[in-house]
Amino acid sequence: MRVFRKTGLASMLAIALVLITPWSMAEEMKIGIGRTIITPQSPVWMAGYASRTEPGAGKVHDLWAKAMAMEDAQGTIAVIITTDLIGLTAGITDGVSKRIEEAHGIPRGNLMYNASHTHSGPVVRDNALFHMYGLDKENTDRAIAYTQKLNEWLFQTIDTAIKDLQPGTLSWAIGEASFGKNRRQFNPNGGVSNGFNPIGPVDHDVPTLLAKDAKGGIKGILFGYACHCTTVGFQEYSGDYAGYAQIHVENAYPGATALFAAGCGADQNPLPRRKLELAEKYGAELGHAVEAVVDNAMTPVTGPIETNYKTIQLELTKAPTLEEVEKTLTHSNKYEVRRAKKLQQLYKDNGKLSETLPYPIQVWKLGETVQMTALAGEVVVDYSRLIKYHYPAEKQFVLGYSNDCLAYIPSLRVLQEGGYEGGGAMLYYGIHGPFKHSVQNDIMNTIKELAGPPTTP
Ligand SMILES: [Zn+2]
Structure with missing residues (x-):
């Protein structure tokens, strides 16, 4: 486990300040925001559905990369970056992090990258799904050029957020939205297909972190939801329901930046779907859930910020x-x-x-109030529920689609049941076989190593 915390004179001064200043000042943190439009300026193939036959054209609304930087009284800075994209690769997130470390001295584990998993965004080069689209040279070159720009946009977004750090406050609460449905439908003759399972597990939490400036103005609102961004599949770029939700929240709180983080929604779909009005409707439902949280009592979040990051090897069946x-x-x-x-x-x-896949796992703690777990890949809902079982549910912000998007990540249950999330999707990710049954234990044991002893063993 690596814990990045600055100690020494700065923290001694901070402790001294805490002792001589009123309690409310002791809770003060610094907040910074960055945001960049990442909508392709020229046609780039669209990610998510293999059946598309031409690149994207036009947009419903812009795609964004957004960053919220937080600094505690000890000077520890952590930045969460959200993107309206299908998924980021370890190559992209590690590369951008290296530049941030060189520019600001902030280590890799203090940067948390999330993709909304919109299926109406551009293909990102070297995403594990890249080979699935069977692109010709022209479209491959376009995706490479887009990804080069994306690297620059991500660096600028994070850099801006860090330079924007100003005194402010953070607070926390969890809302609820119910449009995400378990999609693993069991067939009468066996097998699992993509449909609707009314008794399958779901996670309807809307974890929400509210950042205000020193005058009490809302600066940033980070919120999450565990559901595939697959309401629509047209040829125009959009952030799907997550894009609409961010627009809804930014309209509700003028001047604020809304950031959406995808949870463990790999086996969850917005149902019904396939109409743009439905994406707008789900976005409004999620936006209203965030408003209900922000307009009511929230728990103040204090430091210290503790960040942990570890890459493990997940085992695959024999090649x-x-x-x-x-x-x-x-x-x-x-x-x-x-x-x-x-x-x-x-x-x-x-x-x-290779018969293993590298798998980054990240756990942050914001004082005693919030525990953020960021898991890579398309993570099924069981992981979010397991984390909320082992640790106090009211403190958990669980993210999937974070730092890398290498494969679907089934729980042991889903792996044994089979179907798309259990192993079928490996075909589209270009991976030879399903994970071994050790996958769930390997991930959960690492989370426990990073987060500390669970409150429910
Ligand atoms: Zn997916």
Whole structure:
């Protein structure tokens, strides 16, 4: 476990200040905001649905990268970055973090990146799903050019938030919205398909962090929700319901920046869907949930900010041989062929297929009030519920789609049940096989290592 905290003279001065200043001053933190439009300026292929046949054109509304920087009395700075994108890669987040560390001395673990997982945003180069789209050279080059710009936009957004740090306050509460539905429908003859499961687990929490400036003006509102951003699948760029929710909140609190963080919604869909009016409706429902939180009593958040970040190796089932991979190159399913080509290339590059996937896990604590757990990939809802079982539920802000988007991350239950989230989606991620049954324990044990002993074992 790595705990990044500055100690020494600064913290001794801070303790001295706490002792001689009124209690309300002791709660003061610094808050900074950055925001950048990241809507493609020229046509880029759209991410999420493999069935699209042309790049995106036009927009419903802009896509954004937004950052909220927090600094405690000891001088520890942590920045959360949200994006209206399908998913960020470890290459992108680590690369941008390296530049931030060089510019500001802030370590990797103090930067938390989240993607809303909108299916109406551009393809991001080197996302594990990249091979799925089967892009020609022109569209590949466009995605590469977009991703280069994105790296710069992310750096600027974070840099702006850090330079904007000013005294303010943070507060916390959890709201509720119910449009996210469990989508794992069990078929009468066995198997699981993408539909609606009225008794499947859901997570309807709307964790909300409110940042005010020293005069009490609302500066930033970070909120989360655990549901796929798949209401629509048109050819125009949009943030889907999460984009509408951010617009709703920013209209409700003029001058504030609204940041959306996707939770563990890999097996959750907004239902019904496929109409733009529904994305707007769900955005308004989520926005109203945030308003209900912000307009009522919230718990003050104090420091210290504690940040922990660790990458573990998740184990996959045994890899196929090169001969087995090459047999699949003539498969009738084009996605099987695309995966086989990717695996064949990996054999050429590395001489073997890796049977593990690197998996970053991040846990932050904001004083005694909030515990933020950021998990990579498309994480099923069971993880959020497990974290809220083991730790006080009223303190938990659980994020999926964070820091990297390498695969679907099933729980043991989902892995054993099978279906898309249980292993079927590995085809589209270009990965040879499902995870081993150890996946859930490996992740939960690391969360416990980073967060400390659970209150419910
Ligand atoms: Zn997804």
